[in-house]
Amino acid sequence: MMNSGNAMLLTTADQASVHPAIGMRNQWIRHLVATTLISGVVVTSPWQAMATAQDTNVESIEVAQSTLVTLDIPAQELDRALTSFADQAGVKLFFPSEGLNGLEAQALQGEMSVDAALGALLSGTGFTWRYTDGGTITIQKVAASGVNVLDPVRVDANAIDEQPDGPVAGYIASQSQAATKTGTPILETAQSISVVTKDQMEDQGSQTVMQALRYTPGAFTGQVGASNRYDYVILRGLVDRSIDNIYLDGLKTMSDDSTYSSMQIDPYFVERADVVKGPASVLYGRSSPGGLVALSSKKPQFEQQGEVEVSYGSRNQRGLGFDLTGPLDDAGKFAYRIVGKADASDTQFEGTEEERYTIAPSLTANVSDDTRITLMGYFQKDPEGGTHNGLPSEGTLFPRNGQYISNNFFDGDPALESFERTQNMVGYEFEHDFGDTWTVRQNFRFLDADVHLDQVYQEGWSGASNELSRTYGGGDESLRAFTVDNQAEANFATGDIDHTVLTGFDYQNRKTENEWQFLGASNLDAFNPVYGNPGVTLGAPTSSNSRSLEQSGLYVADQLAYGNWRFSFGLRQDWLETSNLNRLTNVEQSEDRSKLTKRGGVLYLFDNGIAPYFNYSESFNPSLSSDASGKPLEPTEGTQYEVGVKFQPEGSNTMLSAAAFHIEQENAAVYNNSTFAYEPIGTIESQGLELEARTDLTESLSILAGYTFTDASYDAPGSVKDGNRPQQVPEHMASLWGHYRFLDGALDGLGIGAGVRYVGETAANEANTITVPDYTLVDVVLNYDLTQLGMNNADVRLNINNLMDEKYVSSCLITQWSDNCYYGEERTVLATLRYKF
The missing domain is CATH 2.40.170.20 (TonB-dependent receptor, beta-barrel domain)
Known part of the structure; x- marks a missing residue:
């Protein structure tokens, strides 16, 4: 585990061992920065296990530098190119958390070493890269001696970039679009929101949406006991229309208390369930005053x-x-x-x-x-x-x-x-x-x-x-x-x-x-x-x-x-x-x-x-x-x-x-x-x-x-x-x-x-x-x-x-x-x- 908030210092010796480089930051990286800084937790790739001793570290760096990888990266914004590079090469990559703006990367195709690929992507940009513990690659801006460079943010192959309506690693979501229809941090939304993630549903053995909400404050799911035919969810004590508050991908499932053909979604097919407490008619139209469940x-x-x-x-x-x-x-x-x-x-x-x-x-x-x-x-x-x-x-x-x-x-x-x-x-x-x-x-x-x-x-x-x-x-x-x-x-x-x-x-x-x-x-x-x-x-x-x-x-x-x-x-x-x-x-x-x-x-x-x-x-x-x-x-x-x-x-x-x-x-x-x-x-x-x-x-x-x-x-x-x-x-x-x-x-x-x-x-x-x-x-x-x-x-x-x-x-x-x-x-x-x- 590493805290990405620590500043890094590029010494003269470090400068002698790295190459010029450059980077940029788009909306994808901004989401990742927000998620990483809020959580304070970084998920590592298999490289982390290699950093157990200095000798192992040196050996892994040498291997990484010479390893040939097959790449197919189209010409595009540099941050996207670097992200594709991390995925295709299977490496850990650190980006600067500030200063990556408006740069393009050339296309890369074929088999080449990790070093050669980085050199081609970053040549002549004023940024640098270096290998740190376990072969981690850190992208840094060239700085004068004694000047702190920008804080790094890690991008790992296979890491989840949390989206406000997408998958979440673990039980704790940081963003939701259910209450605002925009990607907004939950901490900054003036409304009560609970997010039940896929990991929570699996760990708790949820076979229905009702069961997935059993540990959610404000939600009562025992209205019809052991029956699994429909998803009845009483939010904030409002019993009326308790079958009518399920939404899927931002749209109402069109269930109603007047019909037996109300829709039911199997939780195996959803990434998350965002429970928005209280009235939401301004954005969704007809809805219960108790709230809604957004799948x-x-x-x-x-x-x-x-x-x-x-x-x-x-x-x-x-x-x-x-x-x-x-x-x-x-x-x-x-x-x-x-x-x-x-x-x-x-x-x-x-x-x-x-x-x-x-x-x-x-x-x-x-x-x-x-x-x-x-x-x-x-x-x-x-x-x-x-x-x-x-x-x-x-x-x-x-x-x-x-x-x-x-x-x-x-x-x-x-x-x-x-x-x-x-x-x-x-x-x-x-x-x-x-x-x-x-x-x-x-x-x-x-x-x-x-x-x-x-x-x-x-x-x-x-x-x-x-x-x-x-x-x-x-x-x-x-x-x-x-x-x-x-x-x-x-x-x-x-x-x-x-x-x-x-x-x-x-x-x-x-x-x-x-x-x-x-x-x-x-x-x-x-x-x-x-x-x-x-x-x-x-x-x-x-x-x-x-x-x-x-x-x-x-x-x-x-x-x-x-x-x-x-x-x-x-x-x-x-x-x-x-x-x-x-x-x-x-x-x-x-x-x-x-x-x-x-x-x-x-x-x-x-x-x-x-x-x-x-x-x-x-x-x-x-x-x-x-x-x-x-x-x-x-x-x-x-x-x-x-x-x-x-x-x-x-x-x-x-x-x-x-x-x-x-x-x-x-x-x-x-x-x-x-x-x-x-x-x-x-x-x-x-x-x-x-x-x-x-x-x-x-x-x-x-x-x-x-x-x-x-x-x-x-x-x-x-x-x-x-x-x-x-x-x-x-x-x-x-x-x-x-x-x-x-x-x-x-x-x-x-x-x-x-x-x-x-x-x-x-x-x-x-x-x-x-x-x-x-x-x-x-x-x-x-x-x-x-x-x-x-x-x-x-x-x-x-x-x-x-x-x-x-x-x-x-x-x-x-x-x-x-x-x-x-x-x-x-x-x-x-x-x-x-x-x-």
Whole structure:
């Protein structure tokens, strides 16, 4: 490990041993400089191991100087040429952190020594290079004797250059574009953001996006217990539309609470999940006031790499995945990526299964130095989707006739249980630079999904017996949608104020069609179930609807930097049209609406890494759902005040944050099972505190810690809910995760991780007279690098979630129309073997 902040002195003797050289710094290097200085941690290449003794050092330098390498570097900006040289020669290279501007490098092709290549790239430039420990090559400006040269920044072959929507090495991201749609350091963003990286998802054995967020402050993911069919994420206590806050590559996945065909993304296909807390409508249009989850797809890389993994675990869970990427030509113009996965498993609930097949191809074309386009596809088929049912509180929270229902019990019937979903997405990301000031982008996606559903579910106890009354619901549904976001970003200064101005226009079009039947079904003994006779006779549809939504929005935002001050302002105007056609009665109801939303924030960045901030933001979220008369629901509107502080100690790879917030969400609604429609219930107020710590304490030890306090209540005069706490919202949540990697000795290559998740009590019914008990779960992971056993590039991982096999109810939703409690996931064990190449 090395700290890149130390100044270096070029002595007279050093000057005699080096050659003239020159360099420049472009945006790519600026990102790397920022990342390196913030983290204070440098990832080394295999050269580092050679610097164990002076004799070894001298020998390695001699080898490096004379080693022949094959190069194919086109004429281009010098910093890019040097980066390509480091990759192709497999060497460590240090760049100056200042003074590299506006220089070009000649093309290099063929076989030559490392020294000859550097001489050709840097000849006559006024810069120098020299070999340091282990054969490291340091690029330095020629300086007069006794004058310090510029601080170096290392560029390693295979090192990750962190992008605000790209992969992150380890658990701690330094940048995010989710909250601003621009690449902005998290420390300098006046809003609470948590980033779940790919490494964290893998170490914690996350099989769904819900599971990936289990250790994220402010996020509750236990709304439907052990069901994996959809990704329900409750952010900051706002339960309404908890299925509607997932975004992919900056665009809404177009899910909605009115449809069963909501999209679900497998976490194997994403690099990271950025959780933005609080309203984000100014940039994204319709969205929940609690926040959003921004997923970033795996995209093509210009370095050849790949992996294949196989997994097997409890409940006969088995999977096969692959991830291949690399360049398609020698000039570095085109790169591809293809990611695929097949998964299948029995579920916790008797007689139900999950099965999924997914493939995601993508292609990146660097049309020119200023123009880039990435084409992406995502194709998923779920032949089986498990179950989504709940059970009565009597028998789960407390006994029924002296007995508790098993947490493996299934209240439906395998003879009439199916969930088949096909979802397809195609789109592109286009970007063009107009000089150093303007950049324009267009992101587009078309998607469609089809669902066939058959399910029998309980509706409460039948009299005093142990039998459950049941109902059948099923049918077919289709979703067709497309969304496009046009952006223009300008970076300029007015006097001492730096501006990042973003303007945009986006459009969403969404249509769903469905036909459903709701019929009576036979009773089932909950303690001695006999399946195979659901008692359902299918007939004509009892419900058929066609719903559509069109939304267009015009937005502008400005981020200003003045000294240590950071200011942000934004405005958005939305225009919305919705319609709901009852195809059985041929009655259509439609509405046109418009809404102006605003946001603003201020942050002060102290030199010691402390950054207090304040923000105000608004949200606007229409729905395709209807009330009992068929009239579309009023859009929910949210406002938030947030104050917080972030701290990133200088020279450390640590991020600490605290945020206090107050949100009001108007026009909330709840589903009425007896009318199959929604009923308005007034305003929800949510306020609370979130604490988060992410740190690499040492090169071996990483720790995540979080705490959430949420005080939510209804403001609904005249309703039984008035002043009460919403169901499925814990008041307290806490989590702690640690992972230790052995780097030497007999245990070299072994990683051990463990975590504890605590979820406090939640309200089970509207009157708050019944509560769901708190619960604590333990997760562990063991990783081992099989290189230590002679199996190069292979590793194995064992995940055990809910180690103690705690039996618990994760949440309940008891209303005057329904009584549903959801058992949490039992202990799961999953072993994964991976080979990288």
